[in-house]
Structures are given as structure tokens and as C-alpha cells.
Amino acid sequence: MAPVRVTEDTARYIDSLVKELPKTDAYNFRRKAVTSEVTDVQATERVDTSRVTTRLMDRDCEIVLPEGIELDSYRQNPIVLWGHDQDRPCGKCLWIKPDADGLIAKTYYTPRPEAYQGEWLPDFVFSMVQAEVLKGKSIGFIPLEMREPEPAEVEANPAVQCVITRSLLLEYSVVSIPSNPAALVETVNKGFSLDNWGITIVGKTKKPTPKKPVQKKANVYGPMADAVKALKMDPNKIAEEAVAALLKRWEV
Template sequence: MSAPRLTKVYKAATEALADKRQVRVICSTEEVDRAGEIVVQAGIDFSHYMASGAGTVLWNHDTDKPIAKCVDIVVRNGRIEALVQFPPEGEDEEADRYYAKIKFGSVSGISIGFAPIEMEPLDRSNPKKGPQKYLKAELLEFSFTPVQANRGSLVIERGAGAVWKVGASLNLSASDEAGWDEGQASESIFDKAGFGSDTPDPTFARKGFLLYDASRPADRKSYQLPFAKMVDGRLVADAEGLKAAGEFLQQSSIPEDVAEKARAVINHYEGKMAKTDKPVAKTAPAIKVKGLYDIGRLASLLSELGWVHDCSVWEAQMEEDGSGVPKMLADAMQAVAAALLAMTAEEVAELLAQITPEGEIAVKAGIVPATASPIKKAFAAARVKAGRKFSASTRSSMRSACKSIMDGHDALVALIGVEEEDDEEGEEPEDVEKTAKPDRGAAVLLNQRQRRLEVMRRQAA
């Protein structure tokens, strides 16, 4: 008979938390955190933090976002536990928004901010920059956060009583336009559903959200994880909205059967967008390599990384701090080098593909087989072209061009008054000194050009 009794007591306690807009949390534990550090719980002083009777609770360590207060804090079972009180509903819009996420379960992490007082290194070989064990510290604040450093710092009790259901529509058109804004999307749905009037339409509102609390359908805070927005008077599923909703869904603590239905909605629209060759979300524009120029830029980047890597190795050796930066840079160089090789292969292949038709000349001439690689065909085609002779029409055009050049030359000679002599042996005309005395260099240059033109004229004859 004890089990039902315990269940009843627990249910009453959690419902009381919901009525008071309170949540109970584990602020910190003595386990090794994600940074490899340890905070001794008994050494944390929170007397100044609670000096006024309540400590400040922030959102993600942002001092501009105090969203609640700590009304009770204690070290229990080797960890710090606290009771958090949120403002009455409607008094602080920002606090209401974050409380809805915490109560829903999409945010469950807790993180402390503290001032170290006494500590000792966990890595004796790197005492200054390595991980520390904080023996004494002063608590400055703690925050709700989507990702906490201490894995055991979590919300352990939150308000109960919500009846989560999935009412999302599966018949919306899809959009992959960039610029998703969760707040604007929600407001556009609520405005269309008339939530600012006396007769809101919950049936329409729930179409654009993954989840809603069926126990309070007329309350806009009952609607969580929007994935759609109003566009030109129509409700449209948004690719980025679906992605954001899916990420929060993975962190939520809603019943598994409800979560499964919500995931089915996301999968439905992902499949729908895939059929139209549209991505589910555009987190960044696709990178397009436009030619061999970008290969050079990537090679330059790799060279710069190499220089930075060498500098970091030198610094690590000088400071003897066991820095992991050189390895990180070396890994980055490996990744960039792999990209450079892949890009080079792709771009060179594309370039050679453009000259493949000319390679067919060599194939037709029987120099290379049709199965030869593009580069072999290209070189063979070049050899074929190199052995060609000028056609009669081409030779005639060249003669005409040379004649025009020579006519221009004769006119120029007549204009400047320099007599042309037969300098076949490369000797300078005798009258250059007399005619071009003011500028001997110009006269020499003129005669050199005359020789070149004479050779061209004779070759074309």
C-alpha cells in the first residue's frame, strides 16, 4: 500500500511547484565537468549570494537577463540543490518565455558562476593553464542553460499537470527561405488565430506548433516548438523552424509517445521537402568552387596555416605548457590539405572535360584510342595541331596583313625623313648619325624595327 501513497505525495508536491511557478534544481556536483575540472561543493560559499534572502538566477550567464530568484539553497548529498522562484505570470514577459521552456523540459541544464578563492592543479605538469580543483570559491550566480558544463547540474523537479499533445497539421506547404525567427513566427500564428480577441481559435493555432498543452488550449504559453509561420495569409511550414523544433525536441522530457508523434511530423515534412529537391534547412550557403583560382587561394590558406602551426609549436616548446593548439592546427592542416587535393582533382577534371571535344581530333586521327583519358587526348590533339600547315586562304590573309604593315612602314619612313637602306647584314645605315643626331637611341630602335619588318615581308613572300 506504500507505493500508491508515495506516488500521491510526489504528485501533490510537483503540482504545488507548478502552482507557485517554482522549479527545484541541482546547481553543481563534485564530478569532473566537461572542462576536466572539479568544484568542491563544501568549499562553495553562498552566504553573500543569499545575503538579501534571495539570489539572482540568470539565463545562460547573461547579467542582462535575470529571470528568477533563488529562495533556498543547500549542500545535500555532496551537491548543491536550490529552489527557484519565477515571477508571477504576466509581470515579466522574458521570464515567462524562459519559464515556459523550463517547465516544458526543452531546457534542463544548470551552470554556476563563481569566483575562485583557493585551488590546486589537477595536472601537475601544467599547473597554470591546466584543469583545476577548486577547493574554495564564492558563488556569484547560477543560470539556466541549454548546455551545462557539469553533467549532473539539472532541473530535478518542475511543474506537473500539462497534457501535451500533437496537433500539428500535415497539409501545409513548405518553405526553405532563410531568416527563421521563432518569436515572430509564433506571433504571426497567434494573430491569425485571434488570440488577442475574446474568441481565440486553438484549432488553427495548434497547426503551426509541434506540441500544445490540451489542458489550457486558450493560453498562448501552452503552444511550444513552432515550425510554421504566416506567409501572405497562409500558414507555411519552415525548413529552419523544423530543424530548430527538432533540436529542442531531443532535449525535452515529454512522454515518449508524444515525442514520437512530434518526430513523425518532422519526418513527414522532411520527406515532403526532399521530393522537391529542397533541403530541410539552410544553415549556410553552399560553397561553389568556380575555377582553378580558388585552388590557389586554398593552397595559400594551407601555407598560412603551416606558418601559424610552426609558431604555435615554437611557443609550446618555449612555455612548456603542454598546449594542445599545435595538434589542433595540425589536424586543421590535414583537413584543408584533403580539401585542396579533392578540389584540385574536381576542378582539373572539369577543365579537361571542356577540352575533351578537341581530343576527338586525335581519336579520329588514330593517335589515341577513344577510351584514353582526357589529358592524353588533350596532349595528342595538341600534337596534331602542331603539325598542321597553313591553308592557301590563311597564307593569302597573312600576305595581305604583311603588305599593310609594310605600307604603313613606308609611309612612316617618308614622314620622318629617314632613308631606308638594305641592312640585310644587320649593319646600321650610314645616315643615322646625321639624321637622328638629336636622339640616337630612337634612330637605333627605328632601324631595329625596320629589320624585323623586312624579315616578315620576305617570309610572307
């Protein structure tokens, strides 16, 4: 049910929870991403402190209450992943806790061991965090309890459809997500062509370029040329007529 590696104790705990959950897709493992400013980066200690989720409505029109996120199981193996890839850890979580606005965590990006050869992923990820290129964090969790939004929540977010009141955190990742996903759509709508940049929009069918009609060249030789093209010449008949003409001239 959860596409992440967990400890044996956590696996057993998940199994016990899953047996009690409704058998619908709403209670499957899911991810939620957030883009926020990293509040603190300490280069010498290779750490950043940032928000990994908020209580704001997300793009799925859902609200995940931070006070209802269970953290104990995650704290047993607090690995931080790159892009939710369980085979590409980039660090570990030193601490994680809820506040009034969401979850805040301190991420430690592991230094390269002396004997290690090749590129070191945590170096790349941390350098991008320092450069404020990577600002996204995303949690992977299992919803445990949910309800319909209350009137005050609907008033604040008219599009909200569901409130997840209790959930189990399994991992969080450093991710690359756009700060304003509508900007790209706005650029396209203003008439800029992505084809010139070599960008393909996934799921969009490219319209075939209409072929230009073939225009016939003007006849520059006039009607005489058309008459010549219409002639059907028989080489044998022409030879016979030429020989007959020569014999007639010889007789004369």
C-alpha cells in the same frame, strides 16, 4: 574581477578576499555547468527545484566541493540569470543549499507584470524548463582555496588535476548545454556532412574544393582543320593577286 553585478557589501567583501589570493589565473572568476534532471517543476507556482552544481569532476578536470561554497553573499541578491547575461535575469533563487552530491536550488520564474509590453524572458525560459528542453544550470564563482587531489579522488577520477575546497558563489544561470557533447563528434566521424545542414564547426578550417582539370575537346574535324588554323592570310596580298589574274586574262 567578477563580471556580474553584486551588492556593495559583496563588492567590498570580494575586494578583501582578492587581496589575499595568489595572482594567478587559477583564482579568476569562472563558471561551471551541469546537466541534470529537474527534480520538481510546479507550473502554478512557476518554480523548479534542480541541482546547480555537483561534486563530480568537470570538463576542466576539477572538482568543486559543495560544502566549501560560500552562499551568504549570493543570498543578499539571489538573481537567476539566463546564460550568464547580467542584463537578462529570468528569475530569482528562493533557496539554495548543499547536499552530499552538490548544490540544490529552487528557482522562481517571475511572472509578467500587467503593464509590461513585449516578450517576457522568464515565460520563455520556464516554458523550456517545463518541456524538459532546458536542463542545464551553471554557477559563477571565485575560487578561494584549492589543493591537489588526494589518492582516493585520483582513484575515482584518474584525470582529476585540482580540487577547489573553498569558493564564493556570485550567481547561477539557466543555460542550454548538450547532455552528450561527444555525440556530435561521433556523428562527424561516421561520415555525416554538417555542410549539408548549414552547420559550421568553429575553429575548423574548411578544405578548398579541388578544381577539376579542364579537359580539351576532341578534334572532330581532323588534320585539315589544324592546317586551316595554321594558315596566315594577308587580305591585301590576296586582292593584288586577284587583280593581276584578271588583267592577265584581259590581255589574252
